[in-house]
Amino acid sequence: MRLEDRITRRRQRGGTRRRLVRDLSALDPTAHPDEPTGRGPTLERILDHLDPIFDGDLPPNAHIYGPKGAGKSAVVTTLFEHLSRVVPSQQSVIYTTTRTAGAPTTSFAYIDARDASTEFALLHATLDALSEESIPSQGVGVEALRDRLARRVSYDERAVVAVDHVGEPETYEAMTAIEALEAVSPNFSVLTVGRTPLDGETAERIQSVSVPKYERHSLVDILVARASDGVARNALTHEVTSNVAAWADGDAHDALSALYGATTLAATDGADTIGAEYVDAGMDAVPEDGCSLGRVFALPDSRHHVLRAFVELDDEDTASVSAATEAIASTPTVSLSEATIRRVLYELSDLGIVRRVSERDSTDGPGRPATRPIPNFSTLAFRGLIDTNH
Numbered sequence: 001m002r003l004e005d006r007i008t009r010r011r012q013r014g015g016t017r018r019r020l021v022r023d024l025s026a027l028d029p030t031a032h033p034d035e036p037t038g039r040g041p042t043l044e045r046i047l048d049h050l051d052p053i054f055d056g057d058l059p060p061n062a063h064i065y066g067p068k069g070a071g072k073s074a075v076v077t078t079l080f081e082h083l084s085r086v087v088p089s090q091q092s093v094i095y096t097t098t099r100t101a102g103a104p105t106t107s108f109a110y111i112d113a114r115d116a117s118t119e120f121a122l123l124h125a126t127l128d129a130l131s132e133e134s135i136p137s138q139g140v141g142v143e144a145l146r147d148r149l150a151r152r153v154s155y156d157e158r159a160v161v162a163v164d165h166v167g168e169p170e171t172y173e174a175m176t177a178i179e180a181l182e183a184v185s186p187n188f189s190v191l192t193v194g195r196t197p198l199d200g201e202t203a204e205r206i207q208s209v210s211v212p213k214y215e216r217h218s219l220v221d222i223l224v225a226r227a228s229d230g231v232a233r234n235a236l237t238h239e240v241t242s243n244v245a246a247w248a249d250g251d252a253h254d255a256l257s258a259l260y261g262a263t264t265l266a267a268t269d270g271a272d273t274i275g276a277e278y279v280d281a282g283m284d285a286v287p288e289d290g291c292s293l294g295r296v297f298a299l300p301d302s303r304h305h306v307l308r309a310f311v312e313l314d315d316e317d318t319a320s321v322s323a324a325t326e327a328i329a330s331t332p333t334v335s336l337s338e339a340t341i342r343r344v345l346y347e348l349s350d351l352g353i354v355r356r357v358s359e360r361d362s363t364d365g366p367g368r369p370a371t372r373p374i375p376n377f378s379t380l381a382f383r384g385l386i387d388t389n390h
Contacts, residue, residue: 019232020274021267024388026230029256029381030294032074037225038218039071045209046079046191050160053087056104058158058189061182063174065197066211068292069251072193075211076162080110083160107159113171114164114298119180122172123149126161126181146184153187160189167194168295169351175202213250220245222252223259231263236274243276247283253292254378258282261380285380291352293385296377299353305334306344308386310354311379320370321345321356345373352376 025031036043052059066072087106109129116125123145128135130152153159163177174192181188198206214222223241236259248255259274262282266274296307309331310324317327325342328334334341348354356371375382 020235020272021231021263023230024260024263024267024384026226027256027260027263028385029253029260029378030292030297030385032077033225034078036071036074036078037222038214039075039211042071042075042209042211043079046075049191049207049209050083053083053106053158053160056106058106058187059160060207061178061190062192062207062209063198064191064193064209064211065195067195067213067251069248069253069255070211070213071252072211073164073294076164076191076193077110080108080160080162084108104156104158107153107157109159109161111161111163112298113166113177114168114295117171119172119176120145122163122177122180123184126159127152129161130159149184153185158187158189160191162191162193164193165294166192167196170295170298174198174206178206214252215250216242216245219248219250219252219255223255226256227259231274232272235266235272240274240276240279244279244283253294254286254290257286257293257378257381260384261285261378264380264384282378282380286378287355287374287376290376290378293377293381295351296353296382297385302336303344303348304386306336306341307348307353307375307382309334310345310373311375311382318372318374321373322370324373349373 046064049062050059064072064076084107087108107130109126111122111125111129113122116122120142123142124135124137124140127145127149130149135148161181163174165171166174166177174194175198177192178190181190197203197208197210220238220241223245224238227236227241244255244258248258258279259282262274262278265281266278269278271278297304299307306328309328310318312331313324313327316323318324321342324345325338328341329336329338336344345354349356353376355374355376357374358371
């Protein structure tokens with residue numbers, strides 16, 4: 001057969017081939033849907049706590065906690081977006097002869113501690129969320145931010161602030177966030193969100209809402225709903241979806257990470273369906289007790305460049321921190337010195353984003369047992385997300 005004929009047949013066949021991926025972002029484990037699945041009771045419990053706002057009062061401070069992948073962030077972000085639209089705030093109220101300025105209103109702000117990991121950043125992010133004008137990040141101190149925030153809330157304007165991802169290695173504890181905003185004004189109510197419960201006297205005076213891990217059937221529903229938007233119809237069987245849900249053991253983040261990675265592999269191979277071999281590879285790429293990809297993508301861009309090069313290294317190049325440092329330094333996309341790269345790898349290890357596995361029979365420097373650095377997150381999902389969106 002002539003080459004021209006071969007090309008023609010390929011073009012004709014390609015035009016009729018079913019497209020596997022419809023919208024890969026639908027499977028993004030770092031993104032949250034507009035309507036969380038399987039979290040009705042949790043929504044009701046949080047609404048019960050926030051119920052005083054509908055009478056113009058502030059609810060007490062509270063802490064929401066639960067394991068990774070339990071849908072805490074999805075619930076809180078969605079709830080605060082809806083409350084911001086339906087509950088009158090200072091910006092939305094038009095005062096008339098029947099509504100005086102003395103009637104209190106409530107504003108809502110959602111703050112991600114991963115993006116606001118210091119007191120200054122927390123206060124700045126809160127003021128920015130509650131203000132219509134942009135807030136400068138330079139040339140203003142903490143005291144100035146406190147003063148502006150205190151003026152922003154007053155006797156006729158209150159604010160409920162959700163501070164997500166507290167208690168992580170890169171962020172502060174729940175009580176640090178609560179005390180920072182309490183010091184500004186008594187017209188703040190703080191809702192912190194983290195993985196661990198409060199303890200001691202703090203637990204006695206701060207109301208808590210526990211969010212359990214997903215039941216298997218709820219996790220299946222989540223995967224089916226995401227897959228219906230993300231991949232072609234019948235590309236993923238119910239059996240495969242159920243296997244992923246059983247393996248993830250209630251962790252929606254890990255389940256979606258595995259499915260996202262499996263989809264990228266199947267699409268690269270030109271497959272029409274996401275078979276068990278792709279799903280197995282997607283699950284294998286998710287480490288047990290690994291860190292969330294949200295934490296990874298909250299890192300500075302310079303860390304992303306290091307990690308992008310790191311996940312492409314083979315076993316020989318990751319035999320030790322020194323070997324990994326040298327290999328990453330030779331990557332064209334990384335412009336950091338070897339000393340800086342080594343420091344970054346150790347920092348990421350301290351944060352739990354990179355694991356260091358002991359190698360007993362070798363050393364990494366004089367007298368120091370060598371450690372093999374390995375990613376502590378889904379490498380397949382990370383590659384796909386960073387190449388597509390970052």
